Amino acid sequence: MQPFDLELNNINYAVFPEGNETYTIYKNGKEYLQIQKDDGEQWIKFDGETGTPIFEIDEEVNTLGKLIEAYKEEPEEEEEDEEEN
Template structure:
């Protein structure tokens, strides 16, 4: 999966998939946080200093996670267009 952009609360984020349901999020051109899908609809973030999971609820992290999940479910129209050209 290629990096993609999301907007939440009028803030633009760049999302870089790292594999295993883990994503690095950039905000204002700087690395902002790393999140991973947890059980159910919950998402967890990782501590910037230690890289360990932080299990306390975070509204922004869950909102970004839901946007990522929705983005992954949408068919990528660009790929369909490229297939027609071959």
């Protein structure tokens, strides 16, 4: 999956999939946080210095996670560069 952009509350976030349901999030061009889908509907963030998961409910993280899920469910638009003769 390629990196993609999301917008939340008029703030632009760049999302970089890392594999295994883990994503690195950039906010306003700077690395902001890393999140991973947990069981159910919860998303967890990782401590930026230690890389350990922080198991507390974070509305921003959960909202970003829901936006990521919605983005993944949208079919990718195929570019139609093929010319038929």
